Amino acid sequence: MTSRYYRSLSFSILLIVGFSGCGSFPKNEGDPAIKKEKEPIRLGVVAAVHEEFRFVIVDASTASLIAASSKASVQRDNAEVAVIEFDKERRRPFISAKIVSGEPKVGDDVVQ
Numbered sequence: 001m002t003s004r005y006y007r008s009l010s011f012s013i014l015l016i017v018g019f020s021g022c023g024s025f026p027k028n029e030g031d032p033a034i035k036k037e038k039e040p041i042r043l044g045v046v047a048a049v050h051e052e053f054r055f056v057i058v059d060a061s062t063a064s065l066i067a068a069s070s071k072a073s074v075q076r077d078n079a080e081v082a083v084i085e086f087d088k089e090r091r092r093p094f095i096s097a098k099i100v101s102g103e104p105k106v107g108d109d110v111v112q
Contacts, residue, residue, distance in 0.1 A: 040111035043072055046104050047094060054099045056084060058110050061093035072097070072112045074104040081108060 044060035056074075060066055066086055074082035082102025089096045 040073070040075075043110045043112055044093075044095075046074060046106055046108045046110060049104055049106055055087075056097050056099060056104055058084075058086075058095045058097055059093055060095050060110075066095060070112070071100065072110050074102065074108045074110055076105065076108045081105075084110070 041063075043063040043066060044058045046056050047059040048057040050056070066072075068086055068088040071083060071085050073080045074084055080102070082104040083100040084097040084104065085100050086095055086097045
């Protein structure tokens with residue numbers, strides 16, 4: 001009777017250890033479903049720059065909704081060249097934004 005008890009106890013412990021260890025193995029880091037690097041979302045392109053008053057006009061025809069007072073990055077050749085803050089003034093598809101820092105140029109990508 002004791003041998004049957006120890007055998008069932010051993011089997012139970014083996015099952016517990018066997019099933020609980022499945023989640024402890026490291027994940028495959030080459031799997032694209034696991035390793036998702038956050039890519040910037042393209043909001044539009046700089047259509048005009050007014051350097052004296054420090055604002056830009058963004059052609060946001062590809063973006064759906066952009067909230068006023070939200071900030072975005074202006075990139076040229078995948079490098080950030082400026083930071084802008086959107087205003088509430090807009091006339092679809094154009095949105096005005098003030099230049100927080102940097103020197104944007106016409107044709108630069110606006111991403112978030």
